[in-house]
Amino acid sequence: MIATTETVEILDRCENLGQIVLQSDVYEQYIQAKEELEKDREAQRLIKGFQDTKDHYEDVQRFGRYHPDYNTIMKDVREKKREMDMHDRVATYKIAERNLQKLLDEISQIVAFSISEQIKVPKDGMLFQDSGGCGCGSGGGCGCS
Incomplete structure (x- = not known):
């Protein structure tokens, strides 16, 4: 690709947009929540416990219902996740x-739709969901939405 004046201008505008996001209240709240989460020992203990249980869950999943620990690990994963998710710092984070992801998705949609309404954009944190809302890739013509 040959760098043209137009390409350089587009890249400059993208850089400016990135700086605007980095200076936004949404980003500041995200950074603050992340720092508080990282400093909270109880939250980190819960996250570590959930990760350890999830690793064991993945081992058990290879065998499915036939694994002797299947029911126990399924229950443990749900309990650990709920306990972790109910912690104030984890919930705030x-x-x-989610708010930062929503902002980035909205920016992507505005940029994409300024070119064409047919461009697929990230939505609700999911890549390439159809703008028609159904997600099947048909552009909403299938009627499944």
Whole structure:
């Protein structure tokens, strides 16, 4: 690709947009929530416990229902996840993360739709979901939405 004046201008505008996002309240709230989460020992203990249980769950999943620990690990994963998700710092972080993702998705949609309404954009944190809302890739013509 040969760099043209137009290409350089587009890249400059993208850089400016990135700086605007980095200076936004949404990003500041995300960074603050992340720092508080990282400093909270109880939250880190819960996250570590969930990760360890999830690793064991993945081992058990290879054998499915035939594994002797299947029912136990399924219950443990749900309990650990719920306990982790109910912690204030974890919940605050997840909300901040979701808000930042929503902002980035909205920016992507505005940029894409300024070119064409037919461009697929990230939506609700999912890549390439159809703008028609059904997600099957048909552009909404299938009627499944």
